[in-house]
Amino acid sequence: MSTVISVAGLKKSYGQTHAVNGIDLEISRGEIFALLGPNGAGKTTTVEILEGFRNRDAGEVRVLDFDPATKGSAAQSWRDRIGIVLQSTEDAGDLTVFESVSHFSKYYKSPKNPREVIELVGLTEKADSLGRTLSGGQRRRLDVALGIIGSPELIFLDEPTTGFDPEARRAFWTLIRDLRDEGATILLTTHYLDEAEALADRVAVINHGQIVEISTPEHLGGRATSLATVSWREGGVTRFEKSENPTALVAQLATRFGGEVPELSVKRASLEDIYLEMIGGAHE
């Protein structure tokens, strides 16, 4: 598989603050890669360096075999191959969805058909509505439409589903998977762990400007092999036990209770538990 993004030793400071303090990343073609981290962890700075919006202080960065810090017409041909969906925008309120999308298609060498893109993001019924009349979720889908109109090989999605209702999120996830199936590589930043879990092939957790771990969502933080917690009710209190062999423990309990174990549950750490532990715990 060819490498789409490669980052080595990336650093960026603002005054005394080391926003990004030595990040290494390799993202392959066709991957959906999620960047997770608390606010101020360095996610946005990293992504904005990759998008060419910010200059770096140190490190090697290649995006589609191009240094994003390059200016001029070479950067324009590079931008023709990427699509950026920024965090909440509220521009073009006085243009219809179709006007915006078809205008943006003029910027690219080989754009998709505007009508088809509007259909793809589920805004066909709103195609002739002004931007300012759209709901938050519809607005976000317009952002995505504008980000993918140029048939990008690489798509940056910054907090794409903030403000979506559950149904809209599911539809959105399907859309992202479809784009990947068409061959696009996707770099996603998100606050939602279920989103990373549902979409991402690999996840990087970033904190204090450094990568804590890169893994698949299933294996992050040793999640797949972590101890399971078995809990049940006994003598009026809820009891917990961590176990490597939860099945054996449950069998034991079943024997002891002679059948049904009161309020039995067996749980593995959720992605959220692992994540919170990794970033130093928002645990009380």
Place this chain on the structure above:
Amino acid sequence: MSKPTALSIGLQRGGLEIRQFMRQRESVVFTMLFPLILLAIFGSVFSNEIAEGVTFSQYFVAGMIASGLVNTGFQQLAIMIPMERDFGTLKRLRGTPMPASSYFIGKSILVTVSMLIQVFLLLAAGVAFFGVNLPTTADKWLILLALLVLGSACSTILGIAFSNVPKSGRGASAVVSPVVIVLQFFSGVFFIFTDLPQWMQQVAAIFPLKWMTQGARSVFLPDTFAAREVAGSWETGRTFAIIGAWLVVGLIWAIRSFKWERR
């Protein structure tokens, strides 16, 4: 498909800018009709002749045409661009292959169209209701044309440059409008320039609006009135030189300071 050029995208952007502008009814009305309301008020209040065959309305129309250059260029852009910066419009555009020049071509088209509408409305209202005389010689029309082209370009560039001064889109109007209004008072738009205190005249002479109004007077007032100007003549050469100099200053300022993102 072949690569779109900066010019072709710029023209498309121009069309889009005008469409968006026309859909903001309040701002269309404010920008286009407010000068006409002023004209109606000043024309009715000061109906006297300020010199042989020159009514105040005629003096005022010349000033308002010069103001129109400032309103449609400097004021419009210095308020609109910070808002676009806040809304993320600029950052989004920066993330596409659109050449930066296309954005500015689009803005120039917007300014040119709104400026032409503005000037046309002022002249039409001036002629219809306030007995304003249009220029009768080709020379004067040529000076008017040069003044509109150079003045509007200067105003556009300065508006782009000044768009970095307001801290936010919401505050832009509060920063920009007073600058324009004070300059209008100082530059002899609302009063006869030579009646203003000396120091005000000298301050005004630093800025381009004073020269735009003087240039407009040289077109709309009879040549006999030139004797009543500060220098006793129209100073046409100096007028264009100073507006041109501001254009260069604005260009350097804009190139050095323009930001696509709010920081």
